[in-house]
Each structure stands twice: as structure tokens, then as C-alpha cells.
Amino acid sequence: MTTDSTHPGLYPALANSETDSAIASILAQIDQAQQTLTGVKGPDPDLIASSEPCIDQFARERGRGLFFPVMGAGLGRGALVAMTDGSVKYDFITGIGVHSFGHGDLDLIRTALLASMSDAVMQGNLQCNADAAAFSALLVESAAPDRLKHCFLTNSGALSNENALKICMQHTGGAARVLTFEHCFAGRTTTMCQIGDSAGGRQGIPLNTDVDYLPFYDQQDPEGSTARTIACLDEFLRRYPSQHSCFMMELVQGEGGFNTAPREFWIPLLERAREAGVPIWFDEVQSFGRTEELFQFQALDLAEYADVVTLGKMSQVCATLYTEALNPKPGLLSATFIGSTAALQVGRRIIERLRSGDSYGSDGRHARLHATFRRLAGTLLEAHPECFPSMFNPGQTADLDEIVGGTGGMMRLTPYGGEGSRVKPLIMRLLDAGVMAFTCGHGPFHLRFLPPVGVLQDADIEAVMEIVGSVLEDES
Numbered sequence: 001m002t003t004d005s006t007h008p009g010l011y012p013a014l015a016n017s018e019t020d021s022a023i024a025s026i027l028a029q030i031d032q033a034q035q036t037l038t039g040v041k042g043p044d045p046d047l048i049a050s051s052e053p054c055i056d057q058f059a060r061e062r063g064r065g066l067f068f069p070v071m072g073a074g075l076g077r078g079a080l081v082a083m084t085d086g087s088v089k090y091d092f093i094t095g096i097g098v099h100s101f102g103h104g105d106l107d108l109i110r111t112a113l114l115a116s117m118s119d120a121v122m123q124g125n126l127q128c129n130a131d132a133a134a135f136s137a138l139l140v141e142s143a144a145p146d147r148l149k150h151c152f153l154t155n156s157g158a159l160s161n162e163n164a165l166k167i168c169m170q171h172t173g174g175a176a177r178v179l180t181f182e183h184c185f186a187g188r189t190t191t192m193c194q195i196g197d198s199a200g201g202r203q204g205i206p207l208n209t210d211v212d213y214l215p216f217y218d219q220q221d222p223e224g225s226t227a228r229t230i231a232c233l234d235e236f237l238r239r240y241p242s243q244h245s246c247f248m249m250e251l252v253q254g255e256g257g258f259n260t261a262p263r264e265f266w267i268p269l270l271e272r273a274r275e276a277g278v279p280i281w282f283d284e285v286q287s288f289g290r291t292e293e294l295f296q297f298q299a300l301d302l303a304e305y306a307d308v309v310t311l312g313k314m315s316q317v318c319a320t321l322y323t324e325a326l327n328p329k330p331g332l333l334s335a336t337f338i339g340s341t342a343a344l345q346v347g348r349r350i351i352e353r354l355r356s357g358d359s360y361g362s363d364g365r366h367a368r369l370h371a372t373f374r375r376l377a378g379t380l381l382e383a384h385p386e387c388f389p390s391m392f393n394p395g396q397t398a399d400l401d402e403i404v405g406g407t408g409g410m411m412r413l414t415p416y417g418g419e420g421s422r423v424k425p426l427i428m429r430l431l432d433a434g435v436m437a438f439t440c441g442h443g444p445f446h447l448r449f450l451p452p453v454g455v456l457q458d459a460d461i462e463a464v465m466e467i468v469g470s471v472l473e474d475e476s
């Protein structure tokens with residue numbers, strides 16, 4: 001492994017001034033091209049005609065169209081991204097949370113260029129370069145080094161979850177049941193789609209995994225909902241003693257609606273699971289990096305309970321972290337691929353930048369960005385109260401706590417009382433107006449934003465919320 005921190009992963013003989021000047025010249029060109037991206041722009045009629053065939057052909061070949069009928073052109077600048085139809089949009093969903101430093105970040109491009117000089121495009125479990133070891137070491141050091149000693153890398157969140165489940169099952173001697181929460185999401189493999197609490201996600205899939213769902217925290221009824229969840233957990237543990245392989249949870253539910261819960265909710269549940277010998281697994285595939293700490297279990301001070309943690313998306317390469325006690329027997333985990341050399345290096349750089357900047361803490365960058373989002377949601381609520389009816393008090397306008405949710409770079413806005421038939425169509429209206437966003441929740445439905453927190457500016461949130469306001473106004 002090269003020790004040259006300015007050329008991570010590069011073969012030492014290649015770390016020289018010729019490499020530097022070649023890369024500098026490429027970056028200068030990209031920088032120049034990026035100067036053309038200054039704000040939202042509508043499509044160019046000529047470019048629509050040339051971009052559509054590719055989008056249509058891809059849809060035919062996939063058997064279904066892309067959710068957004070647009071494609072990236074390969075150029076971006078921060079939260080802005082250029083599309084093949086000539087339009088420029090704010091990307092506030094970032095491939096569902098992947099592009100945490102936005103589009104065209106020159107430092108990450110430089111990292112990827114250096115990685116592309118390596119001998120191998122892909123690294124695997126039979127043979128890898130030091131890039132994989134460096135990535136893994138950084139994750140172990142950043143998570144809970146005294147507890148989560150092991151890290152197994154893979155290339156999707158669902159596979160990191162599959163590995164987690166296998167580890168838990170083996171540890172519990174083949175216990176078959178899974179304890180989790182209503183409205184959870186776990187990925188799309190045949191097992192993960194059974195765990196995820198969405199009927200559409202497992203349509204036609206034979207069910208061979210027994211899943212016990214607990215109700216999630218209800219911020220309208222903190223004490224009552226905590227008591228109900230505890231009672232439900234006690235009941236499952238009583239009914240199926242020693243039959244649960246794991247207690248799996250998203251500490252911030254992603255697909256389920258950016259639902260959060262305070263430490264007081266988690267503690268009694270985690271204590272009970274621990275007492276019953278059920279391994280505790282935090283699925284941080286969506287929350288990793290985005291909240292007020294690198295991991296949400298850190299933000300909630302729950303590290304001592306973590307037996308297994310999975311992560312992905314903004315890490316570029318996904319991982320399963322686990323304790324020594326859960327380290328499985330040889331043969332349980334492997335796969336051809338770990339990830340690409342570029343993904344390993346870029347993922348590592350992202351984590352380093354997140355950790356070394358002021359991203360975290362209750363007054364860190366992510367918290368401040370969320371505060372700006374909340375303040376601007378308040379402005380929208382004042383300007384368009386008719387768009388924000390209360391879900392809980394019929395006939396009344398919602399309050400700010402009702403219409404804003406999530407934490408840090410997981411931002412949720414709930415117009416129209418969360419009515420799906422009105423919220424879902426907003427996504428395409430927003431796209432046309434220059435904002436890429438998504439929904440979350442299974443009813444109520446919300447607007448979901450996973451903006452590029454690493455480079456996001458207050459001005460970006462202001463511009464996007466102004467567009468959201470004008471779309472809501474048009475719809476009223």
C-alpha cells in the first residue's frame with residue numbers, strides 16, 4: 001500500500017508530477033465545463049429529440065421505464081445536474097442517497113482518476129488490493145472499534161443485509177424468525193423483500209421467512225406508543241422463545257417515512273432483546289453518513305447494543321460490521337466482487353471528508369442544514385396553509401412538527417395531509433420544475449429529500465423550497 005496520502009492507492013512509481021499535471025489538466029477542463037451550470041434550466045427542444053431514443057430504448061430493454069424519464073448527461077456541479085435533454089435540475093434525491101457530495105466534486109473525481117490508474121477495475125474476495133483493506137479499516141475505526149471488530153464488504157445494501165442475516169442465523173443456531181418494525185425496508189433480494197413491510201415488494205414471492213413486526217414510535221403519543229411496542233416485543237419473545245435470529249431495525253426509517261425515535265424508545269427494546277439473547281442489528285444503509293453523526297447509533301448513543309451494523313449508499317461500497325462473538329465460520333460469507341477500485345477509494349475519501357469536516361454534532365453542518373430546511377418549510381406553511389391540512393386534527397392546518405420530519409440530510413415534507421393521490425403526482429411536477437425528489441411512507445405519504453449534504457448550501461435549499469412552493473401554488 002502506498003503511504004503517500006496525496007495519491008491514495010496509487011502504485012508508488014506512478015505518484016509523480018506527470019500524473020499530477022495530467023490529472024490537473026483533466027480537472028481544469030471539467031471545472032470549465034461546470035461553469036455553464038448556474039441554476040435550473042428547462043430542456044432544449046433539439047436535445048429532447050436526440051435524448052429520447054436512448055431513454056426509450058433502455059425502457060424497452062428493461063421492460064419498464066426509469067422512474068424519472070430523464071438521464072444524466074455526465075456533468076454536474078454540486079447540487080445541480082445536467083440532463084441529456086439539456087435541462088439542469090437540482091438533485092435532492094441523489095440516486096436515493098448515493099451522491100452525498102453532489103455531482104462533479106473535483107476532489108472525488110481526482111480520487112477516482114487516481115483509482116483508475118490501478119491494475120484492476122474490480123476487487124474481489126479471492127484477491128484484492130490494499131484499497132479494500134484501507135476502506136475496511138476506516139469503517140471499523142469510525143464505527144465502534146472496541147465492539148464491532150469485523151467488517152465484510154460487498155456491493156449492495158441488500159447483500160450487506162443478507163450477510164448480516166446469515167451471520168445472525170448462524171450465531172443463533174439456525175433461528176428462523178426475524179424481529180423488526182412495521183414499514184421497514186431492507187432491500188430487494190428474495191429474503192429482504194419478505195422482511196420489508198411492503199406488499200408490493202414481495203408480490204408473487206413465496207414466503208419462507210417468518211417476520212414479526214413491531215409498531216414504530218409515534219411522536220403524537222410517545223409514552224403510549226413506547227408501551228405498546230414493548231408489550232408487542234414481549235409477546236413475540238414469549239410466543240417464540242429462542243426462535244429469533246435477530247432484532248433488525250432502521251434507527252431512522254427510510255422508505256417507511258423518515259420516521260425517527262428518541263433514545264428512550266430504543267433502550268427498553270434493546271435491553272429486552274439482549275436479555276433474550278437476540279442479536280441486535282442496526283440497518284444504516286440509508287442513514288449512514290447523513291444524520292448528526294456518521295452512524296445514527298452513535299447519534300443516539302447506542303453503540304453498546306450494536307451486534308451487527310449494515311451500511312451503504314453514500315459509502316459507495318456497502319458493508320456489514322459485527323462483533324467478534326458473531327464472526328461466522330469459514331464458508332458463510334464470500335462473493336466474487338467487493339467493489340470497484342474507484343468506489344473503494346471514493347467511498348473512503350467521502351468518509352474521511354465527512355469525519356474531518358464539521359458535518360456532525362448537534363450544531364454541525366447536517367444539523368444546521370436540517371434547521372434551514374425546517375425554517376423554510378415553516379415559510380411554506382405560512383404562505384400556503386391550505387396545502388398543509390393536519391393529518392391528526394381534521395379541518396385544521398398542520399403544525400410544523402407534523403409537516404417536517406427526518407434528521408440531518410434526511411429531510412421530509414408532508415403536504416396535503418400525506419394523501420398519496422395528491423403527494424405522489426407532485427414528484428413529476430417538481431421534476432418538470434427542476435427538482436428531483438421522491439416520496440417515502442406507505443400512508444401517510446411524504447416528499448422525501450436526500451440532498452447532497454457534503455456540498456449543500458443554504459442557497460440550494462432556498463432555491464428548491466421556492467420551487468416546491470410554486471408547484472404547490474399551481475396545484476391548489
Ligand SMILES: Cc1ncc(COP(=O)(O)O)c(C=O)c1O
Pocket residue numbers: 096156157158159161185186187188250254255283284285286312313
Ligand atoms: C434501510 C435500507 N436497507 C437496505 C437497502 C437496500 O440497499 P440496496 O438498494 O443498495 O440494495 C436500502 C435501500 O434503499 C435501505 O434503505
